Amino acid sequence: MDFLERAPRNLFFTGKGGVGKTSVACATAIALAERGRRVLLVSTDPASNLDEVLETALGPEPRPIPTVPGLFALNIDPEAAALAYRERVVGPYRGVLPDAAVRSIEEQLSGACTVEIAAFDEFSKLLGDEPATGTFEHIVFDTAPTGHTLRLLELPAAWTGFLQANAGGTSCLGPLAGLKAQQGLYDRSRAALIDGTRTLLVLVSRAERSALDEAERTRRELSELGVERLELVVNGVFVATDSRDPIAKAMVHRNQEALAAMPTGLRQVPKMEIPLLPFGLVGVDALRRLFGGVPEDGAAARTAPVDSRTSLPGLVDLIPALEANGRGVIMTMGKGGVGKTTVAASIAVELARRGHKVHLTTTDPAAHVQAAVGGAVENLRVTRIDPALETRAYSDEVLRTAGANLDAAGRALLEEDLSSPCTEEIAVFRAFARMVDEGERGFVVIDTAPTGHTLLLLDAAESFHREVLRTSGNAPEEVRRLLPRLRDAAFTKILLVTLPEATPVHEARALQRDLQRAEIEPFAWIVNQSLTPLVLTDPLLVQRRASEARFNREVSELAPRVALVPWFEPRSGQRFSLVDEQFRTAEALAGSGP
Amino acid sequence: MSTTIRVFDPAMCCSTGVCGPGVDPELARFASDVDWLQKQGVKVERFNLSQQPAAFAETVVVKQALERGTDVLPLVLVNDRIAVEGSYPSRETLAALAGVTVKKLAPAPTASCCGPSTGTKSSGGCC
Numbered sequence: 067m068d069f070l071e072r073a074p075r076n077l078f079f080t081g082k083g084g085v086g087k088t089s090v091a092c093a094t095a096i097a098l099a100e101r102g103r104r105v106l107l108v109s110t111d112p113a114s115n116l117d118e119v120l121e122t123a124l125g126p127e128p129r130p131i132p133t134v135p136g137l138f139a140l141n142i143d144p145e146a147a148a149l150a151y152r153e154r155v156v157g158p159y160r161g162v163l164p165d166a167a168v169r170s171i172e173e174q175l176s177g178a179c180t181v182e183i184a185a186f187d188e189f190s191k192l193l194g195d196e197p198a199t200g201t202f203e204h205i206v207f208d209t210a211p212t213g214h215t216l217r218l219l220e221l222p223a224a225w226t227g228f229l230q231a232n233a234g235g236t237s238c239l240g241p242l243a244g245l246k247a248q249q250g251l252y253d254r255s256r257a258a259l260i261d262g263t264r265t266l267l268v269l270v271s272r273a274e275r276s277a278l279d280e281a282e283r284t285r286r287e288l289s290e291l292g293v294e295r296l297e298l299v300v301n302g303v304f305v306a307t308d309s310r311d312p313i314a315k316a317m318v319h320r321n322q323e324a325l326a327a328m329p330t331g332l333r334q335v336p337k338m339e340i341p342l343l344p345f346g347l348v349g350v351d352a353l354r355r356l357f358g359g360v361p362e363d364g365a366a367a368r369t370a371p372v373d374s375r376t377s378l379p380g381l382v383d384l385i386p387a388l389e390a391n392g393r394g395v396i397m398t399m400g401k402g403g404v405g406k407t408t409v410a411a412s413i414a415v416e417l418a419r420r421g422h423k424v425h426l427t428t429t430d431p432a433a434h435v436q437a438a439v440g441g442a443v444e445n446l447r448v449t450r451i452d453p454a455l456e457t458r459a460y461s462d463e464v465l466r467t468a469g470a471n472l473d474a475a476g477r478a479l480l481e482e483d484l485s486s487p488c489t490e491e492i493a494v495f496r497a498f499a500r501m502v503d504e505g506e507r508g509f510v511v512i513d514t515a516p517t518g519h520t521l522l523l524l525d526a527a528e529s530f531h532r533e534v535l536r537t538s539g540n541a542p543e544e545v546r547r548l549l550p551r552l553r554d555a556a557f558t559k560i561l562l563v564t565l566p567e568a569t570p571v572h573e574a575r576a577l578q579r580d581l582q583r584a585e586i587e588p589f590a591w592i593v594n595q596s597l598t599p600l601v602l603t604d605p606l607l608v609q610r611r612a613s614e615a616r617f618n619r620e621v622s623e624l625a626p627r628v629a630l631v632p633w634f635e636p637r638s639g640q641r642f643s644l645v646d647e648q649f650r651t652a653e654a655l656a657g658s659g660p
Numbered sequence: 661m662s663t664t665i666r667v668f669d670p671a672m673c674c675s676t677g678v679c680g681p682g683v684d685p686e687l688a689r690f691a692s693d694v695d696w697l698q699k700q701g702v703k704v705e706r707f708n709l710s711q712q713p714a715a716f717a718e719t720v721v722v723k724q725a726l727e728r729g730t731d732v733l734p735l736v737l738v739n740d741r742i743a744v745e746g747s748y749p750s751r752e753t754l755a756a757l758a759g760v761t762v763k764k765l766a767p768a769p770t771a772s773c774c775g776p777s778t779g780t781k782s783s784g785g786c787c
Contacts, residue, residue, distance in 0.1 A: 155710075155713070156713070158713075159713045159714075159717055162717045163713060163716060163717050163723065163726060164726050164727050164729075166726075166729055166730050167671075167709060167713075167716065167726050167730055170670065170671040170709060170710070170730050171671045171709055171710045171713055173671065174671035174672060174709075174710035175710055467685065468685045468687075468688040469688065470685075471685070471689065472688065472689075472692050473692070475692070475695065475696075476688070476691075476692035476695065479691070479692065479695060480688060
């Protein structure tokens with residue numbers, strides 16, 4: 067492993083959801099610790115999987131990993147950080163100020179911006195505050211999927227700029243009212259981030275076009291931020307051992323095609339490849355083998371042979387229930403990389419084909435819904451929530467309304483406020499509420515960002531809902547009605563998308579619990595990219611297929627409804643539909659015989 | 661002696677409401693009136709309950725008023741006496757309280773949502 071030899075103090079692993087950031091970050095941290103270093107592994111993902119992967123219960127403080135001497139790990143949990151922050155502010159006033167006053171402070175400090183800033187504060191401390199982490203020789207950051215992470219990495223610059231420019235007024239910087247005092251910390255974390263002698267950013271990708279394209283976009287954005295040192299890891303490159311297996315051939319072809327089409331900018335970045343392994347990367351022993359690459363003998367024998375046929379229904383079987391009301395919101399949610407965009411696009415295309423008016427959109431800044439649909443489809447409108455555009459539109463609206471009667475000085479002050487990074491949170495949230503509102507007049511299919519980001523959006527929905535109830539309110543109607551609509555199972559149908567693997571299933575399980583806590587019931591689970599219904603001979607694929615059975619079972623127990631989508635090779639230049647694929651696969655299976 | 665105006669706001673995201681679910685034009689208006697008054701040389705301080713709870717706890721009349729519930733906010737104090745309770749006064753009223761002559765009423769500027777706080781050390785949240 068090349069970057070292990072030259073590892074600087076800080077290592078960041080980022081990339082599209084599902085590419086294996088956590089696996090590669092953990093394997094790196096373990097390898098460094100086994101060279102005798104003291105290593106701190108940090109997850110910045112609100113939906114961290116470190117606990118499961120390391121088989122250790124983690125918290126916000128470094129905890130030792132028992133099986134790896136020298137390795138410590140922690141999760142930055144934004145909600146927990148916000149809670150701790152809230153307690154620091156409110157605690158001293160319990161019993162000093164009247165209860166009602168204390169309660170109103172707590173409510174005010176429950177918003178999305180507090181959460182974001184509290185998490186960012188924790189992150190800055192690890193990166194910019196040497197004394198706090200000085201006992202560690204390496205800090206390995208396993209980050210949330212790209213969109214969310216880029217924002218985190220851009221924040222030090224954004225806040226620093228805002229603090230310098232904003233001269234007057236009271237502050238809504240929340241946890242950062244200490245902000246001015248924190249400015250030195252933000253400057254230091256920004257300096258550490260871009261300095262190649264101190265920080266290496268590793269772009270993790272798969273040998274897939276969308277993942278490589280996203281790695282290239284991230285590379286460009288990071289270069290613009292001034293980040294000096296980048297490397298690329300292509301994870302899960304499939305090597306076929308049975309060249310007669312058509313699925314194996316298709317997978318190899320797909321990998322090679324994607325690598326051949328790698329964007330030019332990315333080619334300049336030092337690269338290493340990690341082969342696809344036949345086992346899931348859960349547990350320290352499995353992770354130790356990631357850089358070894360040699361599958362353990364007899365791994366297949368440990369899994370009982372299973373009937374490869376499944377009685378689980380397909381995506382097409384969900385369509386009648388989804389279209390029954392002739393309108394409403396359909397949302398795909400789940401871990402990064404499970405195929406939320408593909409499933410959302412496929413359902414939207416199918417509904418449009420059946421004559422419904424459909425709007426397909428995404429809250430994921432890194433998603434490419436238009437590309438997933440391919441060409442134009444009758445009845446189907448495809449958009450995305452663009453944070454920059456929404457922020458500008460929202461600022462304009464505020465200046466037009468609240469700013470209407472202000473003089474030049476007043477407008478300047480208002481504009482200054484609006485340049486705060488907080489504004490983006492509000493703007494994106496309002497756009498989301500607007501999309502949900504559209505479900506009253508047709509179908510809106512919303513592809514959401516990976517879990518962590520989506521959880522924060524839902525949390526915002528809840529805290530704004532409370533705020534709207536509490537205040538006389540100038541909130542738009544769609545914001546007032548957002549949470550009740552999301553809770554209305556006849557109006558909003560949530561599809562939890564997963565792969566038949568441990569972490570995506572368990573992340574979806576946790577997400578389902580979070581939704582239920584918010585009184586939102588998911589409609590169905592979708593197991594995507596399943597090998598279960600396929601005829602396979604390649605030993606590695608047969609082994610992977612065998613490992614799917616227990617996750618299919620687990621999903622069936624968790625889900626109110628299940629649909630299974632087989633793995634298939636996307637064919638370029640063709641409009642794409644998982645619903646069609648289902649038929650095609652069924653036919654192929656019928657043709658090949660049991 | 662020169663007059664000091666102190667405004668004790670309810671717990672809110674920010675004084676303009678820009679980062680809440682909806683923007684209240686009344687907040688933007690008042691924030692700009694405060695800015696105007698400061699430019700007339702009057703000392704005006706604003707305290708947000710969620711950001712500077714210490715100021716509420718340390719100011720006896722404010723703490724006492726809060727015993728009646730948070731609806732008493734906003735409170736406007738002239739020197740150490742409550743002058744306005746439960747609403748934001750107009751620019752004219754503010755000027756009268758401060759003993760400033762209003763020459764010509766222009767539309768007004770606003771204070772800041774997400775701006776750094778003025779002097780007070782206590783941290784607080786917005787948004």
